[in-house]
Amino acid sequence: MTVTLPWILRSLAEAGRWLSTPLSPDDYLGLLHPLWPAGELRGRVERLHPETADAVTLVIRPGRGWRPHRPGQWARIGVDVHGRRHWRTYSLSSPPHRPDGCITITVKADPDGIVSRHLARHTVPGTIVRLAGPDGTFVIPEPPPPRLLFLTAGSGITPVMAMLGGLLSDEIPPDVVLIHSAPTPQDVIFGDRLRRLAARSPYMELHERHTRSVGRLGPADLADLCPDWTGRAVWACGPTGMLDDLAAEWPGPAQNLHVERFTETLRPADGATGGRVRFTTTGRETGADGTTPLLNVGEDAGVLMPSGCRMGVCHSCVAPLRSGLVRDLRTGLVHGEPGDLIQTCVSAAVGPVELEL
Amino acid sequence: MTSTSHLNPADLEKFGRELDKIREEILADLGDRDARYIRDVIAAQRMLELGGRVVLLASWLPPAWIAGTAALAAAKILENMEIGHNVLHGQWDWMRDPKIHSTTWEWDLVCPAEMWKHSHNFVHHTWTNVLGKDRDLGYSALRVTPEQDWHPVYLAQPFYNALLALFFEYGIAIYDLELERVPSGEKSAVEVLAQLRMVARKVRRQIVKDYVAFPLLAGPAFLPVLLANLTANMTRNVWAHAIIFCGHFPDGAEVFTEDRLDGETRGEWYLRQLQGSCNIDGGRLFHLMSGNLGHQIEHHLFPDLPSNRYAEIAPQVRALCERYGLAYTSDSLLRQVASVWKRVLRLALP
Numbered sequence: 001m002t003v004t005l006p007w008i009l010r011s012l013a014e015a016g017r018w019l020s021t022p023l024s025p026d027d028y029l030g031l032l033h034p035l036w037p038a039g040e041l042r043g044r045v046e047r048l049h050p051e052t053a054d055a056v057t058l059v060i061r062p063g064r065g066w067r068p069h070r071p072g073q074w075a076r077i078g079v080d081v082h083g084r085r086h087w088r089t090y091s092l093s094s095p096p097h098r099p100d101g102c103i104t105i106t107v108k109a110d111p112d113g114i115v116s117r118h119l120a121r122h123t124v125p126g127t128i129v130r131l132a133g134p135d136g137t138f139v140i141p142e143p144p145p146p147r148l149l150f151l152t153a154g155s156g157i158t159p160v161m162a163m164l165g166g167l168l169s170d171e172i173p174p175d176v177v178l179i180h181s182a183p184t185p186q187d188v189i190f191g192d193r194l195r196r197l198a199a200r201s202p203y204m205e206l207h208e209r210h211t212r213s214v215g216r217l218g219p220a221d222l223a224d225l226c227p228d229w230t231g232r233a234v235w236a237c238g239p240t241g242m243l244d245d246l247a248a249e250w251p252g253p254a255q256n257l258h259v260e261r262f263t264e265t266l267r268p269a270d271g272a273t274g275g276r277v278r279f280t281t282t283g284r285e286t287g288a289d290g291t292t293p294l295l296n297v298g299e300d301a302g303v304l305m306p307s308g309c310r311m312g313v314c315h316s317c318v319a320p321l322r323s324g325l326v327r328d329l330r331t332g333l334v335h336g337e338p339g340d341l342i343q344t345c346v347s348a349a350v351g352p353v354e355l356e357l
Numbered sequence: 358m359t360s361t362s363h364l365n366p367a368d369l370e371k372f373g374r375e376l377d378k379i380r381e382e383i384l385a386d387l388g389d390r391d392a393r394y395i396r397d398v399i400a401a402q403r404m405l406e407l408g409g410r411v412v413l414l415a416s417w418l419p420p421a422w423i424a425g426t427a428a429l430a431a432a433k434i435l436e437n438m439e440i441g442h443n444v445l446h447g448q449w450d451w452m453r454d455p456k457i458h459s460t461t462w463e464w465d466l467v468c469p470a471e472m473w474k475h476s477h478n479f480v481h482h483t484w485t486n487v488l489g490k491d492r493d494l495g496y497s498a499l500r501v502t503p504e505q506d507w508h509p510v511y512l513a514q515p516f517y518n519a520l521l522a523l524f525f526e527y528g529i530a531i532y533d534l535e536l537e538r539v540p541s542g543e544k545s546a547v548e549v550l551a552q553l554r555m556v557a558r559k560v561r562r563q564i565v566k567d568y569v570a571f572p573l574l575a576g577p578a579f580l581p582v583l584l585a586n587l588t589a590n591m592t593r594n595v596w597a598h599a600i601i602f603c604g605h606f607p608d609g610a611e612v613f614t615e616d617r618l619d620g621e622t623r624g625e626w627y628l629r630q631l632q633g634s635c636n637i638d639g640g641r642l643f644h645l646m647s648g649n650l651g652h653q654i655e656h657h658l659f660p661d662l663p664s665n666r667y668a669e670i671a672p673q674v675r676a677l678c679e680r681y682g683l684a685y686t687s688d689s690l691l692r693q694v695a696s697v698w699k700r701v702l703r704l705a706l707p
Contacts, residue, residue, distance in 0.1 A: 018565055018566060019571070021465075021562040023403075027403065027456075031404060080389075080452070082388040083392030084451065084453055085453035085454050086453075313482055313660050313661060316475065331381055331384065339453075341450060
């Protein structure tokens with residue numbers, strides 16, 4: 001979305017750039033107020049609400065430049081943990097136009113997740129985070145279909161929570177069935193709010209399935225709980241296994257099934273080294289062993305690789321990692337997140353790797 | 358020259374491994390404290406610059422002129438040395454913050470960051486003090502070691518070195534164009550022209566900012582502000598020139614021939630960095646204002662370790678050198694500057 005500024009503001013902005021060169025006026029604005037720079041979208045954590053024993057909702061005030069989301073969409077959020085920036089994608093759990101102008105994400109602390117644990121356990125009000133988005137196609141069309149089924153499990157309820165409020169406050173709300181799975185009643189994220197919504201609205205039917213006592217939901221259970229499920233437009237969000245099963249069993253028209261996956265990061269098995277290396281800009285692809293620097297791999301494949309000292313000193317060779325993991329040949333440390341700038345002269349592939357070169 | 362003949366290849370390998378270990382320990386320990394450090398320095402530098410420029414709006418009052426100029430000069434020094442030089446080395450790349458990253462940073466010097474990274478990070482830091490490879494040895498203009506052949510032009514070097522100090526940022530920009538590589542065809546004229554355009558753009562923007570826009574904003578204080586900005590730029594130039602020349606040109610810094618590079622091992626590379634660099638003694642404020650280049654030895658051993666850590670590892674590096682019987686050159690700023698100038702004067706003559 002481009003914003004057309006009146007010419008006077010544009011001239012002021014241009015004058016500001018001349019006064020602040022080589023930086024931008026934004027860099028100085030950020031000194032006065034952390035949410036003023038629009039060049040780098042930011043947000044401030046205002047409050048935290050515990051939802052369950054391991055899930056927390058973060059209320060975030062987005063800075064200048066944020067555009068409202070559609071219910072069901074996600075945002076990317078950049079958090080500094082031990083000084084290092086990590087980016088993760090979270091569904092927005094709030095409706096788009098909250099009276100206080102804030103957005104919320106709801107984070108379930110994964111015992112192995114650096115970022116989710118940091119967000120859920122070690123974040124305090126006032127923390128500044130980076131934002132990107134919103135984006136995503138897991139949204140309900142306008143006008144909504146007359147009969148909907150939401151099929152969710154665990155934190156898969158978060159994008160649906162953002163949708164429900166709006167749907168049920170329509171003048172003539174659609175007919176909504178929500179079937180949500182969680183291990184126990186205490187583990188149901190937004191449990192109280194969902195139960196209150198269902199009690200208040202004749203248009204919403206809520207089925208909670210507590211899998212620790214009655215097991216996972218199967219296709220037969222679905223037909224029992226919602227006999228007309230194949231006639232409804234379905235929005236499903238939850239663990240990969242559940243979504244795969246659903247996609248395999250779905251008898252209705254494909255365009256009626258909407259699925260949102262929270263993709264898990266795939267880690268290659270311990271000791272795995274080398275792999276296919278793809279250079280996404282040039283489209284070249286080649287194999288690499290686990291000891292050859294990606295710089296040499298690229299050069300051998302005919303890619304114009306930026307290079308310098310070839311010993312990890314000068315940072316002339318850094319390139320953005322699109323996917324995969326690399327090993328630092330000096331320390332043996334395996335690392336890599338999409339978007340990382342890695343030193344190709346001292347990094348080797350651990351499993352398949354994509355570099356933006 | 359200090360002798361290293363008492364060290365056999367196995368000793369040197371061990372020496373290198375011990376330095377690797379120092380590096381790895383710091384890398385493993387980087388975290389919030391370091392991130393806070395660089396963000397605080399950047400914020401302080403920007404506040405200082407803003408404050409200086411605001412005070413200068415009243416610079417027809419002499420105390421305001423002095424305070425504003427001092428603040429602006431200090432801000433420009435910090436921006437250039439503790440922030441710019443070190444960010445461009447990739448010392449803060451580990452934070453993955455695109456706003457503080459070697460690939461996105463641009464500094465308030467007329468030499469574009471892109472050109473600097475090539476000539477400094479790559480050429481100078483890889484080939485440190487190797488005659489014929491390290492262009493920083495005398496910056497293609499000065500004779501700083503007797504191994505360089507004498508030429509009558511060097512008779513004038515005390516004079517033009519003083520001039521270079523005043524206009525150091527322009528000197529660096531011209532130097533980084535590597536004009537001497539054009540006639541031989543090593544570098545194409547097209548590339549030099551493209552780089553010249555980049556330099557011209559930066560020169561234009563700095564001139565408009567410091568000598569037109571801010572003076573105009575000050576209205577009646579046009580001239581005092583212009584002079585203040587000129588003074589701040591020149592102070593930064595003279596200071597950076599002094600500190601940088603103390604890094605490799607005082608007595609104690611050794612110069613190497615190209616055969617030293619044949620099959621150079623990691624340990625030998627470390628040794629060359631150590632032997633080719635000199636430290637400057639000083640307190641915390643001095644090290645901050647010199648971009649921690651008073652720890653030139655530590656910086657050359659580990660160019661991409663965050664600068665706030667050099668003071669911390671300096672005692673370890675010094676102790677290590679003692680154990681291996683290696684010289685670790687360090688002296689006061691005054692004595693190092695005197696040593697450099699003595700050399701510039703002496704080597705002006707055959």
